[in-house]
Amino acid sequence: MLILKNVTAVQLHPAKVQEGVDIAIENDVIVAIGDALTQRYPDASYKEMHGRIVMPGIVCSHNHFYSGLSRGIMANIAPCPDFISTLKNLWWRLDRALDEESLYYSGLICSLRHAEKRLRADVHRLSITMPLRRISTGRSPHCATHF
Numbered sequence: 001m002l003i004l005k006n007v008t009a010v011q012l013h014p015a016k017v018q019e020g021v022d023i024a025i026e027n028d029v030i031v032a033i034g035d036a037l038t039q040r041y042p043d044a045s046y047k048e049m050h051g052r053i054v055m056p057g058i059v060c061s062h063n064h065f066y067s068g069l070s071r072g073i074m075a076n077i078a079p080c081p082d083f084i085s086t087l088k089n090l091w092w093r094l095d096r097a098l099d100e101e102s103l104y105y106s107g108l109i110c111s112l113r114h115a116e117k118r119l120r121a122d123v124h125r126l127s128i129t130m131p132l133r134r135i136s137t138g139r140s141p142h143c144a145t146h147f
Contacts, residue, residue: 001026001044003037010055022046023054057120065122068106068113070094 002025009018022037023030024044038046080086098106114122 001031001041003041003044003046004054005038005046005048006051007049007054008051009033010053012056019051058118059121060114060119063110063122065107065110066098066103067091067094068110069102070106 004023004025006020007023009021009023011017018033021033021035024032024037024041032040034040038044075090077089080089110122
């Protein structure tokens with residue numbers, strides 16, 4: 001067991017901030033938040049946090065890992081007046097150009113960026129340019145079943 005002593009604990013739902021509390025962690029699970037937890041768990045190791053903020057991990061709710069390599073791309077395309085034009089002129093062209101290796105490195109770059117920003121999870125989305133039935137059978141040229 002590890003106790004983080006003297007933290008500022010931020011809880012998101014319901015919103016709550018507790019200053020100067022301890023957090024007891026066992027097997028990667030928070031088992032207690034409160035005062036003087038080193039007395040309740042005398043055999044635990046502890047780390048003094050000096051009021052540092054501890055909060056839940058942040059989840060990225062919208063990302064497209066397949067397009068991570070396209071950041072900053074200087075695409076030679078006509079202006080797109082609407083979303084469908086943007087899909088046709090840019091994203092669907094990019095989709096067709098991707099191969100397994102570029103998907104791997106695109107996903108790797110996005111994963112490293114998430115780790116750098118301390119994001120804990122991502123709601124992963126793939127671009128879909130064909131019926132879901134075809135993707136689910138693995139017959140899509142862009143099917144990412146290996147991820």
